[in-house]
Amino acid sequence: MSTTQPKSATLPHQVLPPLAPPAAGSGLLEVFRQRYLLGMLVRNTMQSRYQGTALGWAWSYLQPAVRFLMFYFVFQVMIGRGAGVENFAIHLFAGMVIVHFFTESFNGGTQSLVQNRSLITKLAMPKELFPVARLLVALWHTGPMLVILVIACVAMGWAPDPEGLLATLLGFLIILLLGLALALIFSVSNVFFRDFGKVVQTLNQFVTFSVPMMYPFTMVQDRFGERGAEIYLYNPVSTAVLLIQRGFWTGTTDDPKATAALHLPDHLWTRGLIMLAVSAVLVALAQLWFTRFEKRVPERL
């Protein structure tokens, strides 16, 4: 279905639309042009999730709230001070917000083409729509988690500071681009070899444990030295998690400046901006990869 052409539904004596290959336009720009359809896909996915529940949208707040309370109870009340890290529950939950965003867009995006087989094999539409829609759904799901995080932070005496907000924003931007790039690469690869879906699940587990969320960054420095910590920071997700720690966690501690100096690496901003640039380049490469293989997707699904 060629949705890209102007709606010229035949009228006699009208200027005829040009003869052209019928394939729909593709690429991320085309997805942006079809934002009405994109919006419909995203909205319906979200609506479908809570259909039939009496509490509806409240679930999207209840689940993260319960998770946070559990963290709080276990790490702050039961273990106490979370093994030497101040406000460890916030440290953990803040990291989880962004890691959850990453894993959901990466995993969901990878499965998106296979899951929408019935559409892709019958209608010509820009296939980038599906990973992008999953990314937006994942982003939307972080909303309630952020709300819970902010409430918890405020309860612990946190006040927003502009630098922290910018750090959070930068962290999210890195994950947005990185998640998009990986979802594009792996969604199309997954069509040809379903092994890639399994690879992604494994990678996601790896990511969950390889970011400063369940342990502070200082622990990496202590155990693996400066060189080990440097290699550890080559992971863009680590940088993004540290940025969101700067945005929320450090502000809840007794002495935010000291906490940041102790627990965050040097040149965090430079590192963040470099990772943003790397992720942007990855998106461009991912688009090339996607374009190269998407032509054979309908027949291989």
Add this chain to the structure above:
Amino acid sequence: MSNFIEVNHATKSFTMQYHRSLKQIAVAKVRGQRTHDTFNAVDDVSFTVEQGESIGLMGLNGSGKSTLLKLISGVMRPDGGTVLTRGRIAGLIATGAGFDMNLTGRENLLLNAAILGMGREETQRKFDEIVEFAELGKFLDTAVTYYSSGMKARLGFAVAIHVDSDIFIADEALAVGDRPFKRKCKEKMDEIRTSGTTIFYVSHAPGAVRKLCTRVLVLEKGRLAFDGDVEDGIRFLHYDDEDPEAGGSEDDGLGADI
């Protein structure tokens, strides 16, 4: 008159993979078995369709009709040759595709319309017409899970048939609707045809092709075996001498696959 579809030596080949895992491939290689085969689902097909023509595409199962249709609708790209079309392509190719069973009929209608390429305004303009056509009544705001198969089919069909198009493609056996609904669909198809839309119709029913089409293409193992008059095409396929039960009346002929 100008050409609305130009197919020039189009070829589409598929690869058949016999084995998927590395182990199976390795074992097959050692035994000297073939691990894959390629075949042409559409093989060097050429034809042109002028504005306002309605083409009946016929052929036995597996002759490449659906693949040819996918080349024309742009789902697949030819491996050889070219396929060119003019304007917007829509039709009964994926009725009900993308329905979310958890959502209501109304939500699915809007979603499906967007998937089929309708914008916000076009959908709003045609919303009432589509609802009326689908005859859902008070079930419009019920989740599609609870719909009968006929209701689901009617909804999908109603949306698809209301998409404005320059080339209208129909490829679906939809034997679910009751007789009044079938008749309504037939009228709508006639309306589309008389409005000058180019029609590309895949069917096994000679009755329907006779009624709707002005020209017949017959595919045989991916090759274009016949291109011409409707009656000659049906005779070419030996579909004219079938037993009267299967042929039935003209109305049933159409009903069999709309």
